Amino acid sequence: MASARRSVPVASSLGAVASQESSFDIVSKLDRQEVDNAVNQAAKEIGTRFDFRGVGASIAWSGEHAVDIRANSEERAKAVLDVFKDKLVRRGVSLKTLDPGDPKPSGKEYRMSVALKEGITQDNAKKISKIIRDEGPKGVRAQVQGEELRVSAKKKDDLQTVIALLKGKEFDFALQFVNYR
DSSP, X not given: OOOOOOOOOOBOTTSOBTTOOEEEEEEOOOOHHHHHHHHHHHHHHHHHXXXXXXXXXXXXXOSSSEEEEXXXXXXXXXXHHHHHHHHHHHTTOOXXXXXXXXXXXXXXXXEEEEEEOOSOOXXXXXXXXXXXXXXXOTTOEEEEETTEEEEEESOHHHHHHHHHHHHHSOOXXXXXXXXXX
């Protein structure tokens, strides 16, 4: 009499089943330390550059999610923004996280507020998940979890295909792919 062997899922050390799906998260986050370094470097360069002497140009944090730029003319305020953008690019921070306002006159000086965008909105998350559904490999699922998107599939190759697909698309916000497991 031959005994019938049943296949039993093998549990890993964490108690999860070994044939579990792979996943990663899509987020839009800022590296605060890098942005802070860029602000400090821009402020230092503005203080030493000849073309910024005597124009009252400055750049500083304005709360948690904004940077305040001041100068005595609209052109100088935009030049300070260009210096800040240059420092961000050198530090590896995407310029898509910036949302600069127009320079507004405030007494004798011009002020420009630059908002820092973080997180994926519900509309953008829906756009990304629609792209994954329509153009991505079969069997890949995307779930919205607050301000991030969890993408999961049986095969890691499918997840890498999704990452390549999304990197090839142009979005008006920065994307990072984290927690790849």
